[in-house]
Amino acid sequence: MATADVLKPDFANRRSHFIFTDDHNQLRESIRRFVIKELQPHAEEWEETTFPDWVFERMGELGFLGLDKPVEYGGQGGDYYTSLVLAEELVHAHCGGLGMGVAVQTDMTIPPILKFGTEEQKQQWAVPAIAGKKILCLGITEPDAGSDVAGIKTRAVYDAAAGEYVINGSKTFITNGHRAHCIVLVTKTDPDAGYDGFTLLLVPMDAPGVIREKRLQKLGMHASDTALLAFQDVRVPCSAVLGQVGKGFYHIMWELQGERLIGAAGSVAGAQHVFDRTLAYAKERTAFGRPIGRFQAIRHKFAEMATKIETARQMVYSTAWRFENGEYPVREITMAKLYAARIAVEVADECIQIHGGNGYMKEYGIERSWRDLRLNRIGAGSDEIMLEVIGRSYGL
Numbered sequence: 167m168a169t170a171d172v173l174k175p176d177f178a179n180r181r182s183h184f185i186f187t188d189d190h191n192q193l194r195e196s197i198r199r200f201v202i203k204e205l206q207p208h209a210e211e212w213e214e215t216t217f218p219d220w221v222f223e224r225m226g227e228l229g230f231l232g233l234d235k236p237v238e239y240g241g242q243g244g245d246y247y248t249s250l251v252l253a254e255e256l257v258h259a260h261c262g263g264l265g266m267g268v269a270v271q272t273d274m275t276i277p278p279i280l281k282f283g284t285e286e287q288k289q290q291w292a293v294p295a296i297a298g299k300k301i302l303c304l305g306i307t308e309p310d311a312g313s314d315v316a317g318i319k320t321r322a323v324y325d326a327a328a329g330e331y332v333i334n335g336s337k338t339f340i341t342n343g344h345r346a347h348c349i350v351l352v353t354k355t356d357p358d359a360g361y362d363g364f365t366l367l368l369v370p371m372d373a374p375g376v377i378r379e380k381r382l383q384k385l386g387m388h389a390s391d392t393a394l395l396a397f398q399d400v401r402v403p404c405s406a407v408l409g410q411v412g413k414g415f416y417h418i419m420w421e422l423q424g425e426r427l428i429g430a431a432g433s434v435a436g437a438q439h440v441f442d443r444t445l446a447y448a449k450e451r452t453a454f455g456r457p458i459g460r461f462q463a464i465r466h467k468f469a470e471m472a473t474k475i476e477t478a479r480q481m482v483y484s485t486a487w488r489f490e491n492g493e494y495p496v497r498e499i500t501m502a503k504l505y506a507a508r509i510a511v512e513v514a515d516e517c518i519q520i521h522g523g524n525g526y527m528k529e530y531g532i533e534r535s536w537r538d539l540r541l542n543r544i545g546a547g548s549d550e551i552m553l554e555v556i557g558r559s560y561g562l
């Protein structure tokens with residue numbers, strides 16, 4: 167056998183997945199450069215203050231808020247994978263709340279406006295949001311209804327004489343709620359119509375009667391702002407209806423698919439990030455005369471974590487491929503969201519363990535990763551709701 171025929175494992179080779187082209191890889195590099203140079207240095211400060219609005223402006227200027235959005239609305243016209251690349255690279259800001267605040271803009275609010283909005287609505291909200299000049303938030307959850315979206319109570323009553331909707335109610339846990347210029351608001355317009363009784367409204371946050379009641383304090387994601395909002399006799403014209411009157415429930419279920427898939431991508435990237443940091447630590451930290459990574463018990467933890475991360479990544483990428491190719495793979499999106507969120511928390515937890523006491527210290531930032539990632543098992547639909555969606559998809 168010639169020497170050239172001897173095959174050796176290429177562990178050091180960093181392959182890109184087949185869904186990504188050279189263009190995606192270049193985009194990845196340029197986003198990473200921007201994140202490390204302009205965002206990461208502020209991570210500690212933004213944990214205290216929340217990240218500033220200029221981040222949206224700067225990212226808009228660089229085209230990062232519209233990577234997969236149509237060119238005619240100021241986007242870059244890229245495929246869905248460009249959005250995945252952004253979500254993945256934002257983890258290098260080491261500031262989970264920032265990634266979440268940006269994802270609310272790019273993957274939760276702009277998409278329904280582009281999908282269901284009128285031309286006027288797209289020009290009014292989507293175009294400046296892609297440019298980073300306007301900030302958006304999404305209002306589904308209420309103090310009395312989160313998982314049970316159909317149980318929301320915020321009412322929008324049509325005042326025929328004025329040709330306006332009058333909104334009363336409250337929303338909670340609203341990301342970007344303090345800084346946003348507009349909220350994509352889920353309301354109940356016909357309490358007797360079941361799932362056909364919901365309507366989405368685009369409500370300017372400076373409309374009289376919109377009250378930013380409280381800045382909520384959280385376990386993690388400290389760089390994001392999270393609001394409790396009240397709506398007291400807020401009036402909006404019929405032109406504020408997003409999509410069809412009475413079809414808001416179905417519209418928001420569509421929106422949630424994109425939110426869950428990008429959330430899954432963020433979970434995988436977050437898990438990889440904390441894994442990489444911990445791997446470096448395990449190679450340097452010594453105990454009993456050797457690097458701790460050389461203990462079989464620790465080595466196996468890395469092996470388990472790496473396998474879980476890779477499994478979750480493959481689920482996200484193959485689901486993204488189906489999504490990009492015109493399918494609506496709700497079951498797979500749900501599985502990817504569930505699995506990625508779970509393993510990310512498991513990985514972060516193990517990484518704290520591998521860091522020992524240092525893992526418990528703020529200075530090392532590993533506990534922050536755990537706190538930030540923990541949200542993914544709750545937000546955008548909890549684990550239990552994901553299991554319900556998957557289970558029911560089999561006719562049970």
Ligand SMILES: Cc1cc2nc3c(=O)[nH]c(=O)nc-3n(C[C@H](O)[C@H](O)[C@H](O)COP(=O)(O)OP(=O)(O)OC[C@H]3O[C@@H](n4cnc5c(N)ncnc54)[C@H](O)[C@@H]3O)c2cc1C
Pocket residue numbers: 270303304305306307310311312313314338339340341342384387392541544545546547548549550551554
């Ligand atoms: C930091 C943060 C940011 C958020 N950002 C936003 C945002 O921008 N916009 C927005 O609208 N919402 C947002 N949310 C809300 C989030 O989506 C909800 O918290 C989530 O959907 C769960 O709803 P809930 O908190 O009301 O929990 P609940 O619905 O009260 O659930 C409580 C528990 O009961 C379980 N449960 C509920 N129903 C079932 C069932 N049928 N079967 C089994 N178990 C069940 C749940 O899984 C959970 O464990 C955010 C939340 C957080 C924490």
